[in-house]
Amino acid sequence: MTRATILIIDDEEPIRALLRFALEAAGYEVTEAANRREGLERYRHSRRT
Amino acid sequence: MIITDIAMPELNGVDMLLELTRQFLYAKVIAISGAGGEQNVLDVAKLLGARQTFQKPFSVPQLLQAVRYELDH
Numbered sequence: 133m134t135r136a137t138i139l140i141i142d143d144e145e146p147i148r149a150l151l152r153f154a155l156e157a158a159g160y161e162v163t164e165a166a167n168r169r170e171g172l173e174r175y176r177h178s179r180r181t
Numbered sequence: 182m183i184i185t186d187i188a189m190p191e192l193n194g195v196d197m198l199l200e201l202t203r204q205f206l207y208a209k210v211i212a213i214s215g216a217g218g219e220q221n222v223l224d225v226a227k228l229l230g231a232r233q234t235f236q237k238p239f240s241v242p243q244l245l246q247a248v249r250y251e252l253d254h
Contacts, residue, residue, distance in 0.1 A: 136252050141185035141197070142213070147237070151184060154241045155248065168197040175183060175205060 137161040137178055141171035182252060183208055184244075187226055188215040195225055202230040209251045211244070213237060 138160050140151045145166070152162045163178060165171035187198055201208055212226035212234045223234035233247045 136182060138248065139183045139185075141183065143186065147186070147213075150241065151244070154245055158245055158248075160248070168200070171183070171185065171197070172200065172204070175201070175208070179205070 135159060135161045137163060139163050139165065139171060139175050139178065141165045141168065143167060182211070182248065184211045184213065184248070186214070187212045187231075188222055195222065195229065198226055198229045198231060211235065211247055211251065213239060 138155055140148050140155075140162060142148050142151070143166050148164045148166070152164060155162050163174050165174050183201060185197065185201070187195060198210065198212065201210060210231045212223060212231035213236070214222045214226075214234070215237050220236070223236065226234050232251045235244060235247075
């Protein structure tokens, strides 16, 4: 079973860190982006892999 | 799945949501807005396709529950 990947887009680093910590502890794969452009790029990339 | 802040100062989160849902029709999006009476933004987010919405400060257990639910449905 593949783990679900969750993309977090938030400009506040502490919020991203909190979400990453909680989601990884729950067993999810996490990627982060600080803005829209980066977020869209990462999401596109994650769907190719 | 995408968890995104839609009230970031340097960009319009609603635009971003539109772009996300337009480009990735099946993306499951959970939208978060900053603290301070931005319920309208969250209502708009729902209309634009966000599965669930949260306002900062949000409860981490509640958010995890939402993630679990949306991944299962």
